[in-house]
Amino acid sequence: MLSYRHAFHAGNHADVLKHWIYSLVLDYFKQKDKPYWVVDTHAGAGLYRLDSTIANKTAEYVHGIQRLQHSQPPAVFASYLTAVTSAGNGLQQVYPGSPCIANQFLNASDKLRLFELHPADAVLLEQQFATQKRQVTIQQKDGFEGIKACLPPPTKRGIVLIDPPYEVKEDYQRVVDCIKDSLKRFATGTYLIWYPRLQRPEPQYMIDRLRQLGTDYLHVSLDVQQPAADGFGMHGSGMWIINPPWTLRASIEPHLGWLANTLAQDASAHAGCEGQQR
Numbered sequence: 001m002l003s004y005r006h007a008f009h010a011g012n013h014a015d016v017l018k019h020w021i022y023s024l025v026l027d028y029f030k031q032k033d034k035p036y037w038v039v040d041t042h043a044g045a046g047l048y049r050l051d052s053t054i055a056n057k058t059a060e061y062v063h064g065i066q067r068l069q070h071s072q073p074p075a076v077f078a079s080y081l082t083a084v085t086s087a088g089n090g091l092q093q094v095y096p097g098s099p100c101i102a103n104q105f106l107n108a109s110d111k112l113r114l115f116e117l118h119p120a121d122a123v124l125l126e127q128q129f130a131t132q133k134r135q136v137t138i139q140q141k142d143g144f145e146g147i148k149a150c151l152p153p154p155t156k157r158g159i160v161l162i163d164p165p166y167e168v169k170e171d172y173q174r175v176v177d178c179i180k181d182s183l184k185r186f187a188t189g190t191y192l193i194w195y196p197r198l199q200r201p202e203p204q205y206m207i208d209r210l211r212q213l214g215t216d217y218l219h220v221s222l223d224v225q226q227p228a229a230d231g232f233g234m235h236g237s238g239m240w241i242i243n244p245p246w247t248l249r250a251s252i253e254p255h256l257g258w259l260a261n262t263l264a265q266d267a268s269a270h271a272g273c274e275g276q277q278r
Contacts, residue, residue: 006121006165010048011061011095013224013263014237016068018163018194019101020259021220021239021252023080025159025190026105028245035109037153039160041143041178043114044097045121046128051093063224065095067262074255079105098161099125103136112136113150115143144178151185158186163194172206179210179242190243197236199227210240218244218275220252225265241275249275 009015029036050061068081083104088094096104099114106112112135116122122140129136139146147160162178164171175193182191193210195203207219223236241248256271263269 006044006097007048007052007054008058009060010055010097011050011065013060013064013222013265014194014196014234015095016064016263017220017222017237017259018192018239019084019096019098020077020080021241021248022098022101022161022192023083023105024076024248024251025192025241025245026102027079028247029157029159029190030105030107032157034157035107035111035155036157036159037111037113037150037155038102038106039113039115039147039150039153039158040098040102040163041115041147041161042163042165043099043116043121043125043138043143045116045124046097046099047087047124048095048097049093050095061095063263063265071262073262074258076251076255098163099136100128102159102161103129103132106135108135110135111153111155114138115141115146117142144174147178147182148185151182151189153186153189156188158189160189160191161194162191166196166202169200169202172202175206176209179213183213183215183242188243190241190245193240193242195238195240196234197221197223197238198234199231203238207238207240210242213242215242216244216275216277217242218249218252218273218277220256220271220273222256222260222263222271224260224263224269226268244275244277246277249273249277 087096087100221238260271
């Protein structure tokens with residue numbers, strides 16, 4: 001299906017959680033003087049105008065990135081917020097998607113590999129990175145399939161972001177299958193999987209299957225509101241990180257309460273994390 005457009009949701013609470021954690025992982029990789037690859041399986045359009053008609057149809061950014069920008073966040077959010085501002089050239093009405101976030105952390109020898117199946121978004125993504133063709137490769141392709149040719153990266157250091165729209169319930173199983181295959185190709189890679197928290201069994205099914213893989217992991221979840229009485233809609237989101245940087249949990253966990261309070265849409269908002277690292 002190709003109906004999903006992230007422009008409706010850019011900068012919402014789920015983007016804040018995802019891109020904050022993503023930024024911390026990217027910043028960790030950047031600190032070492034060794035090149036790395038970043039692979040994004042569902043890249044989107046790259047950059048989103050928050051003053052556009054499509055973004056303001058739901059205006060989800062008002063309860064997401066805008067709340068952070070109007071607060072006094074802990075220092076651990078600095079790299080993320082700096083990436084947001086830098087990618088948008090300082091404009092408050094622009095929000096970067098995952099590719100533009102990652103681009104802020106690349107050194108000259110690092111590579112960015114992007115996959116986007118939606119034809120309109122793929123064109124926008126090409127335009128966004130038109131001057132970086134040596135460093136950034138974009139393919140209009142199903143990222144679940146495209147990732148296979150990227151692993152293992154020549155650098156033997158890499159980050160993979162898997163962020164499908166979950167428009168169809170088969171996506172949850174496809175994530176699990178993709179991770180199983182990817183770990184066979186590149187067992188030491190760091191994998192970040194975003195997922196929506198819904199009143200449906202598929203997200204929990206996926207998490208249970210990921211846990212059964214027996215890898216080192218960190219699982220972070222954020223609920224911003226109570227699930228709707230009718231059972232529809234996303235009340236939060238989560239990130240499952242395989243082979244997380246050893247510093248990641250200590251960076252995130254003390255600030256999850258602050259994040260939940262800042263992004264809360266009702267009194268039930270809460271966040272937490274659990275994991276295992278050997």
